[in-house]
Amino acid sequence: MTKEFRIGDVIQGEVTGIQNYGVFVKLSDTEQGLVHISECKHGYMSELDNFINIGEKVKVKIIDIDEYTRKISLSFRALQHLNTPPFPSKLKKYPKRYLPKIGFKTLGRNMPKIIEDGLRQIEEDQTNILGKNEERY
Known part of the structure; x- marks a missing residue:
């Protein structure tokens, strides 16, 4: 050589x-x-x-x-020169996902109302059950 x-x-x-x-x-x-x-x-x-x-x-x-x-x-x-930019392309920004307001703080704030609604529903059911049973006899 x-x-x-x-x-x-x-x-x-x-x-x-x-x-x-x-x-x-x-x-x-x-x-x-x-x-x-x-x-x-x-x-x-x-x-x-x-x-x-x-x-x-x-x-x-x-x-x-x-x-x-x-x-x-x-x-x-x-x-050969390749036409590429000297910097990376911008990252695409995705919209934020909607997250419902759940968690212990929300549950703690809403608990008195939930209990109140539940007790009212139980009372209504008991009166309906007792009222229907009395109508049959």
Whole structure:
């Protein structure tokens, strides 16, 4: 190997081949790398034939070098600017949920009225029951 390549290097190369899975780029006289179809551009890409031509001079970034096979993975996408805001989007504010007024304080305030209504209902039921029983006999 005549030149030592490192991950992160941006190199000028020449397209030597196009396959349906990626683009082969000649980096030096002895080294060649592959730009996988997923690293060609941001978003979906169906065909590489319309994207690039053989013999075209391109700038690529080295994103990986396999230790054992010395295969070099390249990327066009890493050099493209993606229009994203530098700050996160605002969180959506959801309306507050209506919660009924329940709990021990509310129960404590309403307890005398609840007891009074309950006693009145018991008295009415007893008079109705006694009154109906007396009418039958």
